[in-house]
Amino acid sequence: MSLKSYIARRALDSIFLLIVTVVFNFVLFRIMPGNPALAVLGRTGQVRPEFREALQIRYGTNLPIWDQFVIYLQRLLEGDLGFSFYYYPTPVSDLIFSHRLLNTVLLMGISILLSFILAIIFGTIAASKFKSKTDLVSIFITLTSYSTPVFWVGMLIIFYFFGQFHLIPLSGSPRLEDPKYADFFAWALDYCYHLIGPVTTLTISFVGAWFLIARDQMLGVFMEDYITTARAKGLKERRVLFVHARKNAMLPMISVLALAMTYLVSGATLTETVFSWDGIGLLTFDAVTYSDYPLLQGLFLLVAAVAIFSSFLADIIYAYLDPRIRY
């Protein structure tokens, strides 16, 4: 199969999945007892009449379910995700595509990049010393980090580095609009200062999950003859590890990065909650807490769309780098 037709087939797959997601997203929030409007009315009891009216117009809740779906699709195509219940009358899209998305992308981006580099370095070193004490100790440490709840790591970091040593701020994410910042640089500096805690927490958790994958890949590559050749040529061990072996071991790590791309947008609910980092993860938590269904629906759609896209992208890169994949 040529690369072009492979891309075309995967694109079709992705579009199919996207349609399924949209339908699923609609159905999931309607199989609730009653409908979205009733759900919020039931929970909050007394509601202003204009709010009730707005809900009915927005969702056509008194219309048959098929008409509701058509309305939902129309609004979606116009880029309208509806209004948030809790932050009424703010539109859902305004809540998501704001400083929150930026905060999450920055937090996750830095953590993912840092963890990816660390996981590959540690994985390579551990694999090169297979079954040695270094290997066993690093496996033990990463299994421990994999087994530790990420939010608890965050709590410990706050307890020690804020509470005991006063090295990091307690929590929060500085906003550029805040009048206390004289200029952009003052804000950027404080922003980075606030990033230390959550980034450390997430990095510990990501490295724990990725280290074993990286180590396993490197072990596979070390079995290959060309590595033996490189060593036999008398190349320095470090050169063999990081130049010859790393390139081939990187391929499967791409799927790890593709998975991480979804996190880039979805955020990390637990870490963001512990550090009060005003991002998508915290927004998700709020939406669940206040049963803000339109907001949840919008968040779910965004994350699912990014997930489908990143899996598509990963497959294409994979197929491009390794033509054997295009079965």
Added chain:
Amino acid sequence: MSITGAKDGSIQYLTPSLLTRYKIRFNRFWHLYTDSPFGLIGIFLVLLFVGMGVFAPILAPYDPNRPMVGDRSDNPSLSHPLGTDRLGRDIFSQMIFGAQVSLLIGLSAAFISLVIGTFIGLTSGYYGGFIDLLLMRITDFFIQLPTLPLMLVVVSLFGGGMENLILIIGFLGWTGTARIVRSETLSIKQRAFVEASKSVGAGNRHIIIGHILPNVFPLIFANAILGVVNSIIAEAGLSFLGFGVVGSWSWGRVLYEAGRENAILLGSWWHFIPPGISIMLLALGFSLISFSLNEVLNPRLRER
């Protein structure tokens, strides 16, 4: 198997009994499993917490739900080793009973994932074609979705509580198993004994249950144990956010209460360090077992 000459000159084949064969097989497995100390440490940790859960009613000095067994928000003392919470409940007793809930949810959710994952993996790998394509696209999609936000959405729709938590964690954790079972099924169905079975007219169901399932089972088992780790961590996260079990105590719920009482800023470490360490050690126990099993079962690693 050995050949001996009997008195009358005929040849007898002495095959070891079934029990001996299992013993030999187990000894070989145990030798590989104990190759590194990890497997044994794992078993020790898990047994420790299983004991804690089973004997919780004896070990716990107080009823974890009973308020005012001591002063409110008291520091650790001899009668309350980990102090009391804001309602005067004994934190140490909550910790002991927490082992029950964490183990119960971890094991049952992992079991649900195992059943679903095995079913989807077997179907997909054995039948192939369109079914395989469809099921694997769905699996890929679920692998790609971040688990916790998805669980939160479902919890917000159907509510928390013990049964719901088990079902939600179980139903969203099958993807890894499905992938592994599928790839194993693909390779096993090419083997000669499956062909032979087919040629004598065995049905699909017989081949899947009688031949393929027993062969993929060891791998499923190692994977299911990793599933227990994921379920324990997921339960802790959901409970910490306040969507966990009500009525009974899990370590995640103790951490949730600690968070509500501002334990971190007040410096009452006894409220949030012990439950966290417990989650970590129990999950680590299962991780170590799973890692050691994988070392034994993964032929690629064993060659070295």
